[in-house]
Amino acid sequence: MRLLIAWRNLLAKPVQSGLTILIVAAAIAMLAVVTLLSTGTHAGLVRATEPFDLIVGAKGSPNQLVLNTVFLKDVPIGNVSYEIYEKLSENPLVDSAIPLAFGDNYKGYTIVGCGSDIFFHQPKVGQQEWLQFAAGRPFSVPFEAVVGAKAAQELGLRLGDEFKSAHGFIPGGHAHDHAYQVVGILQPVNGPYDQAILVPIESIWLAHEKHESKVEGEAIEDSDEHDHEHEVTAVLVKPKGYSEAMRLYQQFQQEKGAQMIFPAQVIVQLFSILGQGEQMLRSIAYIIIVMGLIIMALSVYWSALGRARDRSILRSLGASAKDIFTVILAESALLTILGVALGILTGHGIYLALVKVMESKAAIVLTSGVTLEEIYIIIGGTLFGILAGLIPAALTYKIDVAKYL
Amino acid sequence: MLEINQVRKEYRDVLQTITAVAVDHLRIATGEQIALVGPSGSGKTTLLHLISGLLIPTTGEIKFNEIILSSMPETWRDTWRAKAVGYVFQKLNLLPSLRVRDNLLVAMSFANVIPKKEQQQWAIQLLDQVGVSDKLDKFPHQLSMGEQQRVAAARAVVNKPSLILADEPTASLDQDNGLLVLDMLRQFAKESGSTLVVSTHDRQIMNQFERICFLRKPSEEVSGSATSNRLA
Ligand SMILES: Nc1ncnc2c1ncn2[C@@H]1O[C@H](COP(=O)(O)OP(=O)(O)O)[C@@H](O)[C@H]1O
Ligand SMILES: [Mg+2]
Numbered sequence: 001m002r003l004l005i006a007w008r009n010l011l012a013k014p015v016q017s018g019l020t021i022l023i024v025a026a027a028i029a030m031l032a033v034v035t036l037l038s039t040g041t042h043a044g045l046v047r048a049t050e051p052f053d054l055i056v057g058a059k060g061s062p063n064q065l066v067l068n069t070v071f072l073k074d075v076p077i078g079n080v081s082y083e084i085y086e087k088l089s090e091n092p093l094v095d096s097a098i099p100l101a102f103g104d105n106y107k108g109y110t111i112v113g114c115g116s117d118i119f120f121h122q123p124k125v126g127q128q129e130w131l132q133f134a135a136g137r138p139f140s141v142p143f144e145a146v147v148g149a150k151a152a153q154e155l156g157l158r159l160g161d162e163f164k165s166a167h168g169f170i171p172g173g174h175a176h177d178h179a180y181q182v183v184g185i186l187q188p189v190n191g192p193y194d195q196a197i198l199v200p201i202e203s204i205w206l207a208h209e210k211h212e213s214k215v216e217g218e219a220i221e222d223s224d225e226h227d228h229e230h231e232v233t234a235v236l237v238k239p240k241g242y243s244e245a246m247r248l249y250q251q252f253q254q255e256k257g258a259q260m261i262f263p264a265q266v267i268v269q270l271f272s273i274l275g276q277g278e279q280m281l282r283s284i285a286y287i288i289i290v291m292g293l294i295i296m297a298l299s300v301y302w303s304a305l306g307r308a309r310d311r312s313i314l315r316s317l318g319a320s321a322k323d324i325f326t327v328i329l330a331e332s333a334l335l336t337i338l339g340v341a342l343g344i345l346t347g348h349g350i351y352l353a354l355v356k357v358m359e360s361k362a363a364i365v366l367t368s369g370v371t372l373e374e375i376y377i378i379i380g381g382t383l384f385g386i387l388a389g390l391i392p393a394a395l396t397y398k399i400d401v402a403k404y405l
Numbered sequence: 406m407l408e409i410n411q412v413r414k415e416y417r418d419v420l421q422t423i424t425a426v427a428v429d430h431l432r433i434a435t436g437e438q439i440a441l442v443g444p445s446g447s448g449k450t451t452l453l454h455l456i457s458g459l460l461i462p463t464t465g466e467i468k469f470n471e472i473i474l475s476s477m478p479e480t481w482r483d484t485w486r487a488k489a490v491g492y493v494f495q496k497l498n499l500l501p502s503l504r505v506r507d508n509l510l511v512a513m514s515f516a517n518v519i520p521k522k523e524q525q526q527w528a529i530q531l532l533d534q535v536g537v538s539d540k541l542d543k544f545p546h547q548l549s550m551g552e553q554q555r556v557a558a559a560r561a562v563v564n565k566p567s568l569i570l571a572d573e574p575t576a577s578l579d580q581d582n583g584l585l586v587l588d589m590l591r592q593f594a595k596e597s598g599s600t601l602v603v604s605t606h607d608r609q610i611m612n613q614f615e616r617i618c619f620l621r622k623p624s625e626e627v628s629g630s631a632t633s634n635r636l637a
Pocket of ligand 1: 403416423424425426443444445446447448449450451452
């Protein structure tokens with residue numbers, strides 16, 4: 001009954017109540033989006049780097065190396081010699097080393113030349129392989145291709161389909177002659193590699209030799225003899241363990257032709273840059289919340305002042321001062337709860353829309369769902385709303401009852 | 406038993422002290438029906454507020470069944486008012502934001518006299534008795550003044566109070582409706598053995614009562630005798 005009275009009191013001033021709810025909702029929505037986005041991107045970025053313990057690539061910006069190896073964005077810094085890969089794979093500290101070569105695309109989807117052992121790659125020892133097949137099988141000879149889940153879906157590629165790669169990283173580069181045949185389609189990995197097309201690294205070499213040979217007017221057919229001339233863009237290195245990783249890293253500092261990086265570390269640096277913007281948005285959201293709650297307290301206070309007679313009538317019917325206090329507090333609580341609920345819903349709506357954009361633009365799959373921080377926001381927002389409601393309640397619950405009757 | 410002894414209610418401000426009501430002695434037996442009669446400004450409303458515990462006297466005491474109301478904590482008086490007092494205000498005082506039905510339910514919710522399960526049924530039954538059964542879900546402002554007064558009367562008896570107060574039920578509205586409401590209250594009080602105190606300055610109503618208490622403007626008494634009220 002007290003709730004009904006509070007509710008009716010709010011309905012009696014629909015514009016004022018509605019605006020108050022909207023302000024609280026806007027602040028909560030903003031906070032929710034910032035929180036979801038930061039948790040989501042963190043989780044998405046971390047998940048994307050998870051399969052990449054260590055990356056070896058040409059010297060230059062570590063960010064760029066991560067960007068093009070892990071996220072398949074940006075152009076590679078350059079290549080490193082095949083020898084480096086061979087040395088790594090023989091190193092006793094290394095569990096596995098997988099060569100990667102970038103340089104071609106098909107309709108904008110990155111073609112990743114790689115060793116076939118990529119299909120045995122386990123991000124964590126003893127766990128499932130990173131790449132799982134939805135259909136087909138791994139490639140076994142050059143010019144067979146295994147297509148990432150998203151690439152397959154968006155390009156409409158099916159088992160047995162053929163396509164011709166193009167040189168470069170953007171669609172529209174001139175086409176190579178040799179066609180690839182799709183022999184496998186992967187299950188989603190929820191990361192950038194969903195948009196990749198994996199081919200045997202030899203295919204890349206062959207395609208490029210042919211291409212070069214055409215330009216130079218030579219004919220080079222025997223690729224095996226030219227192994228020492230082959231290059232790789234990056235090597236995905238899985239060390240035997242953590243201490244091995246550190247030793248490997250130290251060893252590699254002397255290497256002149258290449259750099260070794262921990263992608264996770266690079267990502268952490270990225271987080272701290274993102275974190276600054278995030279912190280600012282968060283502060284703004286908190287300021288809006290405080291303002292929203294002040295406005296709510298004032299709104300409840302004013303409307304309570306305007307209803308002194310109603311409260312006197314309630315007292316005349318036997319309501320105690322405490323009951324009146326409860327009713328006024330319930331008004332604030334209702335406003336806050338509605339505002340918070342609306343804000344969380346809106347926040348999730350906006351976030352889901354952003355996720356869609358992020359997935360197509362950045363190839364990072366963001367997590368969705370309720371985060372722990374969001375639960376704090378819900379509880380905190382409601383608590384502070386009720387706390388703010390204490391002010392008008394305390395200011396107005398005591399009245400000269402008889403005066404208004 | 407309702408007992409009023411040497412009660413004065415004064416309002417003080419910087420310039421003056423207004424005595425709103427002054428009553429030397431008044432005893433009303435349980436089940437008795439009495440008319441409070443006096444001109445406008447004689448303190449009828451103030452006295453009814455005092456009896457209902459909404460006001461406490463500046464001096465003197467009001468006893469209900471041997472309990473001095475002003476000596477009890479405010480929360481006790483609230484609960485007592487909810488359970489034992491039914492008050493038809495001169496201004497009716499229906500809650501404007503609540504529907505007719507909810508105006509009765511809210512009164513029941515503070516009293517807890519009628520079991521929860523029966524409250525809806527009881528509200529409908531009472532509203533039917535006062536002839537507004539077709540307006541249950543209307544808001545008070547959608548009703549005529551007469552209908553509003555009948556709802557107020559229904560609300561006053563909804564918790565089966567042992568003390569019913571009615572402030573000038575025939576004053577502001579049409580006489581017939583006022584008389585109807587008064588009849589209903591008298592009937593209810595008679596059947597339930599409740600005490601009924603009705604304020605009025607209407608001769609016709611006055612004459613219905615066996616017992617009348619006259620109030621005079623206390624300010625007229627300032628320099629006069631201490632006896633301001635006479636019992637008829
Ligand atoms: N809250 C108050 N403050 C000051 N004076 C009051 C107050 N309430 C009533 N009075 C005064 O007390 C007197 C009696 O008022 P009231 O009880 O309303 O009389 P009645 O109901 O018989 O007309 C009036 O003179 C009125 O002005
Ligand atoms: Mg009066």
